Amino acid sequence: MAGAPRIFVSHLAGVPVFDPQGDQVGRVRDLVAMLRVGRRPPRLLGLVVEVLSRRRIFLPMTRVTGVESGQVITTGVLNVRRFEQRPTERLVLGELLDRRVQLVDSGEEVTVLDVSIQQLPARRDWEIDKAFVRKGRAGALRRRGETLTVEWSAVTGFSLDEDAQGAESLVATFERMRPADLANVLHHLSPKRRAEVAAALDDDRLADVLEELPDDDQIEILGKLKEERAADVLEAMDPDDAADLLSELPEEDQERLLTLMRPDDAADVRRLLSYEEHTAGGLMTTEPIVLRPDATVADALARVRQQDLSPALAAQVYVCRPPDETPTGKYLGTVHFQRLLRDPPFTLVSSLVDSDLPPLSPGTPLPAVTSYLAAYNMVAAPVVDEGGSLLGAVTVDDVLDHLLPEDWRETEFEESAHG
Structure with a gap:
């Protein structure tokens, strides 16, 4: 989202966290970031949230749907296990603020008073992009010294050392x-x-x-x-x-x-x-895109655009009568991605379903699944039980995993190492 607002982390300390229904689930106690090699801005991984039981848990940024100065909105999916900091992680409020760092251009020491976060355009990733710093000696009265906001790359003293041998440096190097x-x-x-x-x-x-x-x-x-x-x-x-x-x-x-x-x-x-391993039931994923008949093409395309979906799962959506989830939704048919692109955004998906395509049963053996995908030129196929409920979808990548020799990954790795 271009032009995303910049938020200073000090404004998030203690703000309430709400689920989609508007119920408060806790309060923000800190933010968790991962430092990166060189001067690249740190990636914001998530929030430390104190839930109503006083337990502190980790809320990934992928489960945050809105961040404002006065509140945080989540998807409602919380992992209630206690937060444990990992070697590559830094607590923004607890470890980055009040640090003494240096301005890159002048080498002058400054104190970090705050940092700002911003969501990257067209992605769900968040970064720390700027630092609000005060010039002056450590221990000097806080009201003395000029304050300024600078790009993250304009200060040094945070980032990981390029030649460090710890796992955290290795992980940062591997990030891309x-x-x-x-x-x-x-x-x-x-x-x-x-x-x-x-x-x-x-x-x-x-x-x-x-x-x-x-x-x-x-x-x-x-x-x-x-x-x-x-x-x-x-x-x-x-x-x-x-x-x-x-x-x-x-x-x-x-x-x-x-x-x-x-x-x-x-x-x-x-x-x-x-299910037996080499059957459609054993191969399928239980998380295809499922839509109700009254969903529109715009709704379907919004689901297809989700970053975490594999290309095979994003190639089509499955239309079911409520409930719109596996394994209980009654399967009505499939709508292919190309068809979604050809129709107006307000069109109901129920008018576009390909109901002629026969679904697979969970007991369909691997050779028959392979033949089905080849015969219908599909990259994914619905798996439906005897009662007509959608159980999941088999994707071509899962089929290939089982068609290739069992040691294909080791062979590929060895060839790349010696190639």
């Missing part, structure tokens, strides 16, 4: 890598270093990377995390990938981790674990 490329790097690290980097990554990033790693690496990394952290990472993974990973663990470990997960997330994974 695609998950598959970072997985390749992790695969070739020593087990000790791999565990250090995994511990320093945030949940969403680690989840994305785990999905790209061979089974052995996944199991090793998950096993070295604290169980509550492991459950958080499994929640952040796509349900089908989380189910694949859990299926490799002993039954008692599976159950322990599933019990620690949020009930809704655990229910999706349990459902996937109940």
